[in-house]
Amino acid sequence: MAFHPRRAVAVFWKDFLDLRKNKGLLWTMAALPAVLVLVPVGIVYGYAHDPGDPSLRTMALFYDPHVQLSVNAARFLIDKTLTDWFGLYLIMPVFVPIFISSQSVAGEKERRTLEPLLASPVTAAEILAGKSVASLVPAVALSVLAFILLCVLVDAVAWPFTHELLLPNQMWLFGVLVIAPLFAFFGNGVAVLVSARVAEARMAQQLSGLVTLPLIGLVGGQLAGLLKAGTVYYAVEGGVVLLLDAALIVATVRLFDRERLISRWV
Amino acid sequence: MSAIDVSALTKRFGQRAALDRVTFEVHSGEVFGLLGPNGAGKTTTVRILTGLLSPTEGEATVCGLSVRDGGESLRRSVGLLTENPGLYDRLTARENLLFFIKLNELEPSAAWMRAASFLARFGLAGREDEPCGSYSKGMRQKLAIVRAIVHQPKILFLDEPTSGLDPEAARTVRDAIAELAADGSTIVLCSHNLFEVEQLCRRVAVIKTKLLAVATIDSLRKADPVLEIHLAGDPARFSSAVASLPFVPEVSVSDSALRVHLQREDQAPDVISCLASAGARIYSAVPTHTPFEQVYLDLIRQQEVG
Numbered sequence: 001m002a003f004h005p006r007r008a009v010a011v012f013w014k015d016f017l018d019l020r021k022n023k024g025l026l027w028t029m030a031a032l033p034a035v036l037v038l039v040p041v042g043i044v045y046g047y048a049h050d051p052g053d054p055s056l057r058t059m060a061l062f063y064d065p066h067v068q069l070s071v072n073a074a075r076f077l078i079d080k081t082l083t084d085w086f087g088l089y090l091i092m093p094v095f096v097p098i099f100i101s102s103q104s105v106a107g108e109k110e111r112r113t114l115e116p117l118l119a120s121p122v123t124a125a126e127i128l129a130g131k132s133v134a135s136l137v138p139a140v141a142l143s144v145l146a147f148i149l150l151c152v153l154v155d156a157v158a159w160p161f162t163h164e165l166l167l168p169n170q171m172w173l174f175g176v177l178v179i180a181p182l183f184a185f186f187g188n189g190v191a192v193l194v195s196a197r198v199a200e201a202r203m204a205q206q207l208s209g210l211v212t213l214p215l216i217g218l219v220g221g222q223l224a225g226l227l228k229a230g231t232v233y234y235a236v237e238g239g240v241v242l243l244l245d246a247a248l249i250v251a252t253v254r255l256f257d258r259e260r261l262i263s264r265w266v
Numbered sequence: 267m268s269a270i271d272v273s274a275l276t277k278r279f280g281q282r283a284a285l286d287r288v289t290f291e292v293h294s295g296e297v298f299g300l301l302g303p304n305g306a307g308k309t310t311t312v313r314i315l316t317g318l319l320s321p322t323e324g325e326a327t328v329c330g331l332s333v334r335d336g337g338e339s340l341r342r343s344v345g346l347l348t349e350n351p352g353l354y355d356r357l358t359a360r361e362n363l364l365f366f367i368k369l370n371e372l373e374p375s376a377a378w379m380r381a382a383s384f385l386a387r388f389g390l391a392g393r394e395d396e397p398c399g400s401y402s403k404g405m406r407q408k409l410a411i412v413r414a415i416v417h418q419p420k421i422l423f424l425d426e427p428t429s430g431l432d433p434e435a436a437r438t439v440r441d442a443i444a445e446l447a448a449d450g451s452t453i454v455l456c457s458h459n460l461f462e463v464e465q466l467c468r469r470v471a472v473i474k475t476k477l478l479a480v481a482t483i484d485s486l487r488k489a490d491p492v493l494e495i496h497l498a499g500d501p502a503r504f505s506s507a508v509a510s511l512p513f514v515p516e517v518s519v520s521d522s523a524l525r526v527h528l529q530r531e532d533q534a535p536d537v538i539s540c541l542a543s544a545g546a547r548i549y550s551a552v553p554t555h556t557p558f559e560q561v562y563l564d565l566i567r568q569q570e571v572g
Contacts, residue, residue, distance in 0.1 A: 014357070115346070119316050
């Protein structure tokens with residue numbers, strides 16, 4: 001069974017067009033990056049606005065008891081906030097494909113559009129490829145745009161205090177360009193797999209969304225001082241997700257077939 | 267020549283048999299009815315014949331391609347209209363059709379010209395740039411028919427094409443199907459609407475998991491001919507004389523007429539001779555046929571009893 005890229009592109013074209021016209025979904029998708037950009041900007045502003053606040057040293061010592069007196073506590077906390085925040089930022093590339101793929105796969109079942117689609121010459125692999133790209137492109141684009149906005153706003157609020165650009169730094173660049181796409185692939189894979197098994201887009205979103213819980217747990221560990229985040233830490237997270245991505249590809253190719261989709265639906 | 271050849275087709279979902287050794291054929295250029303109650307296996311049959319499901323046992327060929335390994339070629343040869351039109355509501359009619367034109371890898375401008383001519387025939391011209399969500403049910407169904415035929419399939423499967431439509435919309439969809447039939451398309455029509463089936467189809471298969479009958483509608487109706495005889499006086503006086511004939515399975519009296527069920531139409535003269543011998547004065551004797559609905563219900567009931 002040959003793979004016809006033109007048919008996969010047709011699926012991408014239709015899904016992308018449908019997404020552009022789905023205002024409700026676009027607003028929902030925009031809310032997440034807005035929160036993930038504005039909250040750290042607010043925190044950095046708080047530290048940079050009053051860097052002489054004596055309570056900042058107490059906070060810095062909580063996170064690192066060995067922090068030197070020569071190190072400015074506000075700057076230490078700003079750096080720590082930006083490093084830890086990347087863990088939460090990763091929720092975005094996971095969640096956006098979940099929003100989109102749940103709508104595009106389980107949504108097709110729900111709206112009864114899947115049967116005519118499956119009765120056309122397009123193969124399951126072409127559907128899978130087209131839908132995945134239609135979900136990954138907005139997720140990665142949104143992640144990069146949110147990162148650019150984060151850089152601009154963080155540097156704007158921190159500049160009066162630091163007099164240097166804090167973002168982009170090496171860790172964030174590596175994270176946004178390498179780790180985030182791996183996480184986006186993971187979110188999409190989970191959503192496609194779950195969507196193939198359930199009948200409703202909402203249920204697919206809720207079940208797939210559960211995969212963000214470990215991420216939130218890890219950030220909780222960072223904030224509690226139990227885990228120390230950094231480039232290596234995020235690279236290890238990325239490595240684990242890469243392995244999960246490979247497992248998801250195998251599972252999805254095996255489970256995403258016409259008969260299973262039709263039989264599960266009826 | 268057979269467009270579809272179905273032989274001992276069986277489909278099980280777990281332990282439950284949805285189809286059990288069903289056999290029939292559909293000739294090229296005919297409109298063939300697939301009838302049966304809800305859950306009889308009509309949709310399963312269509313899904314197998316359109317390459318969406320694989321049979322558990324048996325074989326079927328569509329345009330000479332096996333449903334087991336016909337795959338993409340088979341799906342290119344057929345068009346499917348599902349009970350629910352399954353349109354993308356946020357997309358316009360043009361975008362819906364272009365999507366399927368792309369999936370079928372057709373030359374876009376030629377395919378769109380063809381689609382536009384069908385839209386015009388079905389009264390949808392000028393509405394192609396409106397979102398499908400704003401269409402009425404009848405318009406949606408007609409657009410779905412255009413989508414099913416845009417790639418010029420050799421065989422068109424219509425699963426409950428007028429289900430849930432108001433009488434006017436159902437009429438326009440029926441007219442659209444009749445136009446396609448007049449063009450010589452091979453059409454398989456699944457429907458509960460026996461009036462529609464009588465209007466559009468010549469041959470039908472009645473299934474209820476198993477095949478109950480496959481024949482022309484005329485032959486199914488003629489299989490149980492009835493002679494309606496109007497007599498002077500009370501017709502009930504002569505019913506026992508007629509009932510004594512060995513080839514008469516049933517005699518009834520209604521509206522001052524004697525209704526005599528026959529095994530074959532050519533037995534009618536013997537009934538008339540019998541009545542004349544018994545002294546009956548006959549005004550008229552008209553051979554009639556059991557309504558198709560009655561034939562269908564009898565077939566379903568016979569299987570339930572069996």
